[in-house]
Amino acid sequence: MKGLLAAIVMFALAGAAHAEPYLALREGYKCSQCHVNKTGGGMRTSFGSIYAQTRLPSTVLGAKDDAGDSPTIFRTAEAARYLRSGPFFDTWLADRVAIGGDFRTRYTQTRTPQAKDSSSFDVQEGRAYLQFDLVPDAMTFYVDETLGPGSAGSREIFALFTGLPYDGWIKAGKFLTPYGIRIYDDTSFIRETTGFNYNTPDNGIEFGFERGVFSAALAIQNGTAGGPEDNQSKLVSLVMTHTFSDFRLGDAVAYNPSSTNRRFVFGEFAGVQLGRLGVIAEADLIRDENKDTGDVKRQLATFLETDLEVCRGVNLRTVIDFLDPDKAIGENARTRFSVGAQWFVTPSVELNLFLKLNDSVPQHPEEKTDFLIGELHLFF
Amino acid sequence: MGNRIRVSVLLASLLALRGAAFAQTQEGETKTDVQAELQRLREELQKYSAEVKQLQETVAKSTAKSDDVTTQGRVIYRSTCEACHGRLGDGKGPGSRPLNPQPRDFTTGNYKWRSTPTGSLPLDSDLFRTVSEGVPGTAMPSWKKLLTREERYAVVQYVKLFSPRFKDEPIDEPIAIADPPPRTPERLALGRTAYEKNKCGDCHGTLGKGDGPSAPTLKDDKGVKIEAFDFTSGVFRGGSSDADVYRTFTTGVAGTPMPQYEDPLTEEQRWALVQYVKSLLEDRGWFGYVFRKPTDPW
Secondary structure (H helix, E strand, C coil), X not given: CHHHHHHHHHHHHHCCCCCCHHHHHXXXXXXXHHECCCCCCCCECHHHHHHHHHCCCCCCCCCCCCCCCCXXXXXXXXXXXXXXXXXXXXXXXXXXXXXXXXXXXXXXXXXXXXXXXXXXXXXXXXXEEEEEEEECCCEEEEEEEEEECCCCEEEXXXXXXXXXXXXXXXXXXXXXXXXXXXXXXXXXXXXXXXXXXXXXXXXXXXXXXXXXXXXXXXXXXCCCXXXXXXXXXXXXXXXXXXXXXXXXXXXXXXXXXXXXEEEEEEEEEEEEEECCEEEEEEEEEEEEEECCCCCEEEEEEEXXXXXXXXXXXXXXXXXXXEXXXXXXXXXXXXXXXXXXXXXXXXXXXXXXXXXXEECCCCCCHHHCCEEEEEEEEEEC | CHHHHHHHHHHHHHHHHHHHHHHHHHHHHHHCCHHHHHHHHHHHHHHHHHHHHHHHHHHHHCCCCHHHHHHHHHHHHHHHCHHHHCCCCCCCCCCCXXXXXXXXXXXXXXXXXXXXXXCCCCCHHHHHHHHHHCCCCCCCCCCCCCCCHHHHHHHHHHHHCCCCHHHHCCCCCXXXXXXXXXXXXXXXXXXXXXXXXXXXXXXXXXXXXXXXXXXXXXXXXXXXXXXXXXXXXXXXXXXXCHHHHHHHHHHCCCCCCCCCCCCCXXXXXXXXXXXXXXXXXXXXXXXXXHHCCCCCCC
């Protein structure tokens, strides 16, 4: 019982935010517009970094804008290369080497019906990115390194070949499985139950292309993330998206056989932007077939997020998560309701405040746990 | 217990929303204070040309050579402009693809927002103003908080290098802009007549919503579809003060189907038109606040 509670807490805490599809929806961009990893998440491109510094924040703390009497200094050519007096942060160390990072630390308050309230401070993630453009517009070496908490290691590390016909790309190495919307929260049922989330990168190869409003990515990976794997069969996943300026629609499928189980996942997702208001939805069907007994289990997970840009830099969000962990059993569905606010205070600084309210079924009263989370996010 | 939290959270978010909407209308109301606005406009108009003049003098006096300034400009350009405007200044940067309007192609020397007459190159202060304020409602950011004045001046000097025209062509004198006249009902009525007579509504729509009969057919010089500007948003791309709007439509929006109206209209008619198109601003309350694309400034 206590263990289960701990597991739930761990899950909730593991839900570090990484990508923000609501921003892509707001602007009508594909993930590749702002992320080096074409299918989203992780390091920002130069466009993404500029966007994050100019469009997102409420203001720039320490900007010396109208200081009309500040001394006017023009640097010599040599000095200009190294000295920068404005607050803009340049992620390019050299012509073809860029860096990036994410740091999150949290305060969490937990409330369960059976236990006393508890609270804790945690470092959520410390992460550094490196991008080497070995051949401009053709070959990139990408590293997404987890620095902490816990042991260090590469979350993603791959070679990316771009500039192929139809704006195609090939990715080879260790990377996140392309499936569904890569939302910020790994604990959402659509990411947790499908098994395709930030905690489950896998080794393999990915092919993708973008053509006008259409983009697609097909990956073949070991499939170890989704369960036991004997290296005899592979995980195949495909995601296809139509991206319009205020609307997007996508389909995702994945097939992952192992020696004992055959897993088939199918999902649809969509987004609509109306002025300041954005709505993102995804629904996934997960079908597991036991190869020996022939037993089939079906799960349904859905996700509905609304985002309201209240004013420059401030976003209000509500999320409704739903999970039916076995369609054959009635009355076992779970819902989770979250509300929160995100505030991009100044470039590279985001403050998040979230309240997550979990429902429970009578069999698992311990799941009825509510979290209040305050988070500081530094990024560049 | 759970329900109580739920209800309070809901109420809190509604309150926050209401507060934000209220703050917006408050701001809108104080802005219409005519005297204060006139004063602000005069100052704003002079600010950028004064700043640029000062910067030019500093360069002349300092030990930095003009090469140094453009080199500094290039360093800034690479990290802050290239993603959209491209390394070659052709508007085809890696992030330019989904943008509409497309980033400016600097190689042509054509600029939309100038104080100089149609066909002429812009002044340094025009470019400096655009770089500082950005182009609201488009991807072009405002750089006044992220780059210092020197950095913005340097990057403008660098941007000019992309077009040989800046080396060879003389720049025409800027048009004269008098003090904006006060708002009167007569002037508004005159503006309305001029709007109808000059068929502004063909493109911009009778009510200024950018939905005139010709609107769907409009293309810019590069053959890219362009929207006729929607006046009801109240946020103008070339600046929203009376003087800005006067300047924008008197000198013309180069490279777009927006006609240039310097000659056929009297000065009085032009100020009247400015006041009229600005009066088309529509406060749609809650609905407009939520469902209109935001152009919140810094």
